[in-house]
Amino acid sequence: MLSEEILFLPITELSRRIRQRQISPVELTESYLERSRSLGPRLNAFATLTPELALRQAHAAEKEIASGNVRGPLHGIPYAAKDLLAVRGYPTGWGARPCSDQRFDYDATVVRRLEDAGAVLLGKAAMIELAGGMGYRYASASASGAAKNPWNQDYWTCGSSSGSAAVVAAGLAAFAIGTETWGSIICPSGFTGITGLRPTLGRVSRYGAMALAYSMDKIGPMCRLAQDCDLVLKAIAGHDPQDGYSLPAPLASYLGAEQPKARLRIGWVLNQWKEVSAEVDKATTTARELLEKNQAVAMSTITLPEGPWETAAGVIVSAEGAAAFHQLIASGRVKELSDPLGKIGGYMNEEISASDLLLAERIRAVLQKKMDELLQHVDVLATPSLPVTASKLDANLDIALSFADPLGGIGNMCGLPAISVPCGFGNNNLPIGIQFVGRALDDAKVIQAARLFQAHTDWHKRHPKLS
Amino acid sequence: MSRPPEQQSSQEQGGITRRSFTAAAVAAATAALIQPIQAIQPVQPLESTPAIVPDPVPAQDDKSAAAAADAAMAKLSPAARAEVEMKLNSIFRKYGDQLNDEQKTDIRKVMAETQTGLEKMRSFPLENGDLPATVFHAGRGGEKK
Numbered sequence A: 001m002l003s004e005e006i007l008f009l010p011i012t013e014l015s016r017r018i019r020q021r022q023i024s025p026v027e028l029t030e031s032y033l034e035r036s037r038s039l040g041p042r043l044n045a046f047a048t049l050t051p052e053l054a055l056r057q058a059h060a061a062e063k064e065i066a067s068g069n070v071r072g073p074l075h076g077i078p079y080a081a082k083d084l085l086a087v088r089g090y091p092t093g094w095g096a097r098p099c100s101d102q103r104f105d106y107d108a109t110v111v112r113r114l115e116d117a118g119a120v121l122l123g124k125a126a127m128i129e130l131a132g133g134m135g136y137r138y139a140s141a142s143a144s145g146a147a148k149n150p151w152n153q154d155y156w157t158c159g160s161s162s163g164s165a166a167v168v169a170a171g172l173a174a175f176a177i178g179t180e181t182w183g184s185i186i187c188p189s190g191f192t193g194i195t196g197l198r199p200t201l202g203r204v205s206r207y208g209a210m211a212l213a214y215s216m217d218k219i220g221p222m223c224r225l226a227q228d229c230d231l232v233l234k235a236i237a238g239h240d241p242q243d244g245y246s247l248p249a250p251l252a253s254y255l256g257a258e259q260p261k262a263r264l265r266i267g268w269v270l271n272q273w274k275e276v277s278a279e280v281d282k283a284t285t286t287a288r289e290l291l292e293k294n295q296a297v298a299m300s301t302i303t304l305p306e307g308p309w310e311t312a313a314g315v316i317v318s319a320e321g322a323a324a325f326h327q328l329i330a331s332g333r334v335k336e337l338s339d340p341l342g343k344i345g346g347y348m349n350e351e352i353s354a355s356d357l358l359l360a361e362r363i364r365a366v367l368q369k370k371m372d373e374l375l376q377h378v379d380v381l382a383t384p385s386l387p388v389t390a391s392k393l394d395a396n397l398d399i400a401l402s403f404a405d406p407l408g409g410i411g412n413m414c415g416l417p418a419i420s421v422p423c424g425f426g427n428n429n430l431p432i433g434i435q436f437v438g439r440a441l442d443d444a445k446v447i448q449a450a451r452l453f454q455a456h457t458d459w460h461k462r463h464p465k466l467s
Numbered sequence B: 001m002s003r004p005p006e007q008q009s010s011q012e013q014g015g016i017t018r019r020s021f022t023a024a025a026v027a028a029a030t031a032a033l034i035q036p037i038q039a040i041q042p043v044q045p046l047e048s049t050p051a052i053v054p055d056p057v058p059a060q061d062d063k064s065a066a067a068a069a070d071a072a073m074a075k076l077s078p079a080a081r082a083e084v085e086m087k088l089n090s091i092f093r094k095y096g097d098q099l100n101d102e103q104k105t106d107i108r109k110v111m112a113e114t115q116t117g118l119e120k121m122r123s124f125p126l127e128n129g130d131l132p133a134t135v136f137h138a139g140r141g142g143e144k145k
Helices: A011-019 A025-043 A051-066 A109-116 A162-169 A186-192 A226-236 A278-293 A309-324 A326-330 A342-349 A354-374 A406-413 A443-455 B062-074 B078-098 B101-122
Strands: A046-049 A078-082 A120-125 A152-156 A175-180 A195-198 A218-223 A264-269 A297-302 A380-384 A418-425 A431-438
Touching (some): A011 A226, A025 A051, A025 A078, A025 A162, A046 A162, A109 A120, A120 A175, A162 A175, A162 A186, A175 A226, A186 A195, A226 A418, A226 A443, A278 A380, A278 A431, A309 A342, A309 B101, A326 A342, A431 A443, B062 B101
Parallel strands (some): A264 A297
Antiparallel strands (some): A046 A120, A418 A431
16 A cells, blocks of 8 residues: 555646656555545545446556556546536435435536546545535534544534545545535635635536536635646536536636746735634734745735625525525425524525525626726735634534625625635644635636745645544 | 634624525524524434534523524514515415424524625615626527537
8 A cells, every 4th residue: 555645645746656657546546545444434524435436447547557648647646526426326415315315327527527537536525415505503414424624533624525625634535526606615625724726617517516506606626736726627627518607618628827927916805804813813924924025926905895795695595506406495305404404494595585686696797897807906815714723523603603704705606716725723733724816717826826825835735644 | 813703693794604605695694593402313324434423512492592583583673574574474384384393483583684684785786777697698509609
């Protein structure tokens, strides 16, 4: 079996070693599988492992690479897919007990594109039931149980891509695929000290993915490095006629983040979090100072426009979610969900009026113009990913995480790209992150900002002691 | 840090929590609120992944839950209260037989708390010609998008 040191290497390095025949894709896959079997259950990281598929793909990759046919940097690289992505032949339970036996006879576009790139699917990552689509108050709102933070197992990973974060942070796979409707990539990435990218809406096809909010669901990579996110996004981005929200081909395709040709203009957001904890303030202030001193950065401060953005975003998510899960709600099977709020949330969401939904959609259009204008003055916005470190596993989240998140509402309602990167640690050995948010289609710029930060820090190189 | 975030309800802050956006969607959010553990059933393990049973959480008795719901309703204008009551009637008419008293109280509280945010959203200044950002494209099958 390969050493832990190797299993925590970024994709860029694993790929180099695979191409140079220093690492075998089969051995790498077997090693990750063994680690996942051993540590996965302790962390509640996986819904299902897919060892037969993984070994078949790994052997095929090894054979192809040996014959000189290297498909690209993901060839032979093992990953996990959030359990809301359809994979033929395996259950796709959406993290929810009422759906635990669900199977699809096709692969999600993202899964197919990763297979085309030669990646190896190790398993389906655990998640919050229905990606939080009915609401939830406890980390235990998952058919797999509460996902434990690899840095401190008394604490949560955040959701809804809870298992994807645990998998990457614990070194159970080289990367994972997560999804975000509102916070579900950025929050778990921040809480577990990994690098997670939420791409521009429409850049990555959602075909074969559970729908929560048709106009807000995004699929993105969760990795160790911004550079790894860049590689994965290149593989999964692109127009897909099977997703009605997919951008036209020239806009959907992603060619990668080159080195910036000019100084990166970073706007430090002054009014994102009303309060941040002392530990988060200390780490993110240090991160800000590091960026300010960097000759490649032009730092300024910026203020987000004020308005009922979060409410509008909430109305849209809830109304679309009520439609997406109508059958589950109307049948009463929501009572089979784990969470007390999840059992009743759908009934409340159905009461949102058409008038309020359209009002929210009109506000969204106004906000989109405001944000597009604001983001012409800076390349990216920067702010702490979260104002606190991870919450306890048994915390009531209505209390532990009840803070306003205007940029989360704005960024998700407007489909803006964002990335979270680790920038330190707080009490109880818990990671702290900062996020960069960009203009629509400026995924490359948020990756450039994150990459620049990681070139001057080593937080992303630290790993939890688990074995 | 003058006041930890957990001591401020999202409603105070004019926002909503990410997890409650559904339930509370409509907005302003759920204030600090403890739900009875009885509502959480043991989690059923999926293949290869042992699950945990949630740790105990202090229960809030029925009277205090009802009082919290009443307090949330009392903060609303008569028109807003009437709207919430109308929605509650609609929910209970359709799904009342699937809800216990505790859940009904919970729904009443969350609906009351979210109403304020909804009203703030409705007061946002918009012009008649401000189009909604909905997506629909007229087209014919087989044509490239």
